[in-house]
Amino acid sequence: MAKISHVTEEGLQKLKDELDHMVNVERPSISKQIAEARDKGDLSENAEYDAAKEAQGLLELRISKLKETIANSRIIDESKIDSSKIQILSKVTIKNKKTNATMKYTIVAESEADLKLGKISVDTPIAKGLLGKKVGDVVDITVPSGTIPFEVVEISR
Numbered sequence: 001m002a003k004i005s006h007v008t009e010e011g012l013q014k015l016k017d018e019l020d021h022m023v024n025v026e027r028p029s030i031s032k033q034i035a036e037a038r039d040k041g042d043l044s045e046n047a048e049y050d051a052a053k054e055a056q057g058l059l060e061l062r063i064s065k066l067k068e069t070i071a072n073s074r075i076i077d078e079s080k081i082d083s084s085k086i087q088i089l090s091k092v093t094i095k096n097k098k099t100n101a102t103m104k105y106t107i108v109a110e111s112e113a114d115l116k117l118g119k120i121s122v123d124t125p126i127a128k129g130l131l132g133k134k135v136g137d138v139v140d141i142t143v144p145s146g147t148i149p150f151e152v153v154e155i156s157r
Contacts, residue, residue: 004072004073004074005072005074005109005110005111006073006074006075006076006088006109006122007074007075007076007108007109007111008075008076008089008108008109008112009075011073011108011111011112012070012075014112015066015069015070015111016070018066019066019067019070022059022062022063023063026059027059027063030055033052033055034049034052034053036048037052073111076088083155083156083157084155085132085134086107086131086132086134086152086155087131087132088107088108088122089106089107089108089157090106090107090155090156090157091104091105091156092106092107092152092154092155092156093152093154093155094126094130094151094152094153095150095151096148096149097138097148097150097151098148098149102153104118105118105119105120105126105127106118106119106120107119107120107127107131108120108121110122110123125141125143126141126143126150129142129150130150130152133152134152135152135153135154135155136151136152137152138150138151138152139152
């Protein structure tokens, strides 16, 4: 069964643009490379041909996975998000109770995650631990380096 992915309109458009680029730019480029390699003669000893065919296979796999992701994406109506508890598209401020460090994250779909922009995937251990929590809640989240207690300081949209 395919995994449903919740995305913003902006995130879905980004996926569609990426697919369009792969289909209309990268695919013809690889086809051209294969044709040029084929013109060089004996295919059994042609490393360029083998490399181009392998690149084509990888590109087709990426295109297939991206099409599947787009087909299984559902746009989230941001106006209906309840900001009293943490859910996807919530902007959260959390405080590490051990170090008193404060962090701000937006919880997004996996395809939109970008840690540099403070967007973490809903599939990460931190996001999974925070889902459903309210301001003031303290939650112990297990991360690769151990278990860390976090306090939810603020939730916004």
